[in-house]
Amino acid sequence: MSALPCGSWPSPISAADAARRDGAPNWPAALGEEVWWTEPRPQEGGRVALCRTRLDDPAARPETVLPAPWNARSRVHEYGGRPFVLVPGAAGAAVVFAEFTDQRLYRLDPGGEPRPLTPEPAAPAAVRYVEPVLAPGGGEVWCVCERRTGPRPTDVRRSIVAVPLAGCDGPDEVREVAAGHRFLACPRISPDGSRLSWIGWDHPDMPWDSTRLLVAPIGPDGRAGTPEEVAGGPEVSVVQAEWADDTTLYFVADPDGWWNPYRLSAAPGGGWHAPEPLARREEEFGGPLWQPGYTWLLPLPQGRLAAVHGRAATALGVLDTATGRLEDAATPHTEWLGRLAAAGADGRTVVGVAASAALAAEVVAVAPDGSWRSLSRPRPAGGADAPAAADASAGDERAAYLPEPRTVEFTGPGGREVHALLYPPRNPAAEPLPGELPPYVVWAHGGPTSRAPLVQDIEIAYFTSRGIGVVEVNYGGSTGFGRAYRERLRGNWGVVDVADCVAAAEGLVARGLADPRRLAIRGGSAGGWTSAAALAFTDAFRCAAILFPIVDLAGWRTGETHDFESHYLESLVGPWPQERRRYTERSPVNAADRISAPFVLMQGLEDEICPPAQCERLLARVRGVPHAYLAFEGEQHGFRRAETITAALHAELSLYAQVFGFATDAPKLELHS
Missing domain, CATH: 3.40.50.1820 (Alpha/Beta hydrolase fold, catalytic domain)
Incomplete structure (x- = not known):
């Protein structure tokens, strides 16, 4: 020395090493055994690619599905958010994604080329989409839509819209489902298709200041009825909500000063019971909603919740909603991002993005038995002999x-x-x-x-x-x-x-x-x-x-x-x-x-x-x-x-x-x- x-x-x-890194993978999603995610590509002009692999094949290598120059990136709020959703296709998962250049939604089927689903706006990139979800029945995706209405950056209107998977011939075929707040996020449809939940807030609040969790019935015309405010309000920030079944909604909010998980149950005669805290802890089970699409909380079968939680560092835990017991996954990662998805035929495998000081950010799958493996940087199951990183490995x-x-x-x-x-x-x-x-x-x-x-x-x-x-x-x-x-x-x-x-x-x-x-x-x-x-x-x-x-x-x-x-x-x-x-x-x-x-x-x-x-x-x-x-x-x-x-x-x-x-x-x- x-x-x-x-x-x-x-x-x-x-410096070229730092620039050559593909960057952190993001927005993992799964449809059965297929797991997809986005990857930034600095060497390809900074575009965002779509990648995938299979959960049921330990030998499967990640593949790039969306080739250059396609760029899966939304510009809603300028920061964007989750830009794609998987939908069942004739030969595997198809994907609906927001293309950066024109901000239209496109559908890519296995073996095909992307085709537009939304009409071309009157002005370039003037209509933008983010956080798409598949509607029950599989004929539409619902998402947050941001429309530019004038020349100033603040001339915008946002709503939740439904887009037919068969595509639209004109703007009238993009159906407005719900509106009412300046900002909207987290549109979720109950499994039976009867209710829509979402988060809304208005100027001057930011989403970590005060937001409202809203639930509305979905009418026969495919539009939301009068919404009911079920959580949140002044000085309370709701940052995520997910349906566990037709009458149970889990959400993350901070009425006690920390983002903790809660359960909301529908009352038999109508309305909702008071929210039940599931884990009162002085740590965070959520974070700032800079981009629509974060998932810190994920409902699992048998009344369990996967949860990202922590303070200076974060872990992936599984919360038993009946007992309140929280058990963390035994992985070497010290930072789990709010990007969780359920994968596998039974939906019991948790997929997320995780990293540590020794491990670059990667898409990780954690099986019900606690074993884990990287999907974006394959290594032996359980992480045995894991390299320090793809670009700074043990060798x-x-x-x-x-x-x-x-x-x-x-x-x-x-x-x-x-x-x-x-x-x-x-x-x-x-x-x-x-x-x-x-x-x-x-x-x-x-x-x-x-x-x-x-x-x-x-x-x-x-x-x-x-x-x-x-x-x-x-x-x-x-x-x-x-x-x-x-x-x-x-x-x-x-x-x-x-x-x-x-x-x-x-x-x-x-x-x-x-x-x-x-x-x-x-x-x-x-x-x-x-x-x-x-x-x-x-x-x-x-x-x-x-x-x-x-x-x-x-x-x-x-x-x-x-x-x-x-x-x-x-x-x-x-x-x-x-x-x-x-x-x-x-x-x-x-x-x-x-x-x-x-x-x-x-x-x-x-x-x-x-x-x-x-x-x-x-x-x-x-x-x-x-x-x-x-x-x-x-x-x-x-x-x-x-x-x-x-x-x-x-x-x-x-x-x-x-x-x-x-x-x-x-x-x-x-x-x-």
């Missing part, structure tokens, strides 16, 4: 360069706890110079109502394998720690998040882990806001990587973002325009003259959530500070193309090298004052 300056350690993990020298993260807590202002994930530098061939402490980068996650999970991340390994530590901060406002923790940010965005990130940096220094002269901050979207605010309003960081950020609150609140988040700042900052002064004072764009630390700003030019105008406004006001601006054609909110991901990582590493004073293998980023 050689003593070398931190940051310059030789590493086999390249690959890169596995030894992956960080070994752990959860940590820091003390924030007023003595409050701040949760974080620590990724120390790791390289089997290098160590710091005598007396040297490594530089550290504080990562601020997006959302901000989100959470950084403890999972393998090759982008993090790109830095830690070179001798740069990373700490991901689940600052106040993050999910996973109850409503009280996430509401610390209410009215305090730009204050609590920044202070918690500074507390993490100072905590690392106090523990003798980080060089106090070499601290940076990095984040995208809401994390970009936190990073920019930290530069403008503190002197804690020597530099920053700011990706597709919000920097001007007033501009964002008054028409520069999409409808879904257009009123988000009402809770994060305060009522508009009553708190106009707060919007002005907190915005980094209005404090650009205070920024003295170098930074790189990176932005997708097709971003409709945090548009380029925000970055351009900040850049016009920065004076005398070394910085670089990278604007990427063809990228939206978040980078999906391999060449973009590679360029962004190179730029970030070069910035750190220039500011912290070490040599690097990344191309030099030109900084301008």
Whole structure:
């Protein structure tokens, strides 16, 4: 092992490795023994492919069903959601999916080509679909539909619609089933086809603030009757509901401050009994509904529920609804996403997406006997001799360069706890110079109502394998720690998040882990806001990587973002325009003259959530500070193309090298004052 300056350690993990990864699989679904999922493909222009395998064939390899250039991705809420549903076909499972380019629904039958089911809209991508479900009888799919009604991003109308599987000749054949709220999610039809349940909410609430669970009878015309509000309401967030049978509805809500599971039973004479809590625990059985289609809870035969639950880490458990006993699956995964599906002829196998610090995200099947195997990265049943990851396996020298993260807590202002994930530098061939402490980068996650999970991340390994530590901060406002923790940010965005990130940096220094002269901050979207605010309003960081950020609150609140988040700042900052002064004072764009630390700003030019105008406004006001601006054609909110991901990582590493004073293998980023 050689003593070398931190940051310059030789590493086999390249930016191209991070970009080449197909990314995390998503949205698993099953029809009998067939299991399908989506996979992002950075090397194919960032498109989303559909893949499948068979549960009853341990030797089956994953196959790509939807070839390029098809792109299974919805744009509802701009963030999209579950874009497909499986339907029985003549020769196996067929699939109905939303195509990204025009947002129409298409049907793909085995051995065929995709054919459109919905009509072409009057304006490109003006009618969008998400979270399709198969209606009883098999002749239709029902889903959430978002229609653009005018030129502004907030000119939209949403409803639940029915689409014939035979296809439509015109827009009148897409039948509206239910409406009534600005936002709709989780349409579910009872097994006998008599009732429809869904979740609705309105501005200024976000789905983690207040939502309503609604149930309505389905009339002979195939439309929902007058809905009854059965759960949720002010200060209660219902994030999922599933029918177990014709009269039993399971749902996840947080009336006691934590997203826990409940059962709702129909009363014999009409109406509903009071909801029954099934597991009152100070942990989460749900999460923020950023995308329609999440499934943290899955009804199983014999009165059982599969459930994703936890706090800093999550597990897959099976809950006995009669006894309340919760038994976790014995797998090595430390993070299960809210993406569950029932598979197999008897519907007793649970399929989900899971990961850990040693295992990249994969589609996993857990059998009733507790054995498990990966479906997207096949390995022996039960996980025996499992490689560390497909692109950093036990037989690959890169596995030894992956960080070994752990959860940590820091003390924030007023003595409050701040949760974080620590990724120390790791390289089997290098160590710091005598007396040297490594530089550290504080990562601020997006959302901000989100959470950084403890999972393998090759982008993090790109830095830690070179001798740069990373700490991901689940600052106040993050999910996973109850409503009280996430509401610390209410009215305090730009204050609590920044202070918690500074507390993490100072905590690392106090523990003798980080060089106090070499601290940076990095984040995208809401994390970009936190990073920019930290530069403008503190002197804690020597530099920053700011990706597709919000920097001007007033501009964002008054028409520069999409409808879904257009009123988000009402809770994060305060009522508009009553708190106009707060919007002005907190915005980094209005404090650009205070920024003295170098930074790189990176932005997708097709971003409709945090548009380029925000970055351009900040850049016009920065004076005398070394910085670089990278604007990427063809990228939206978040980078999906391999060449973009590679360029962004190179730029970030070069910035750190220039500011912290070490040599690097990344191309030099030109900084301008």
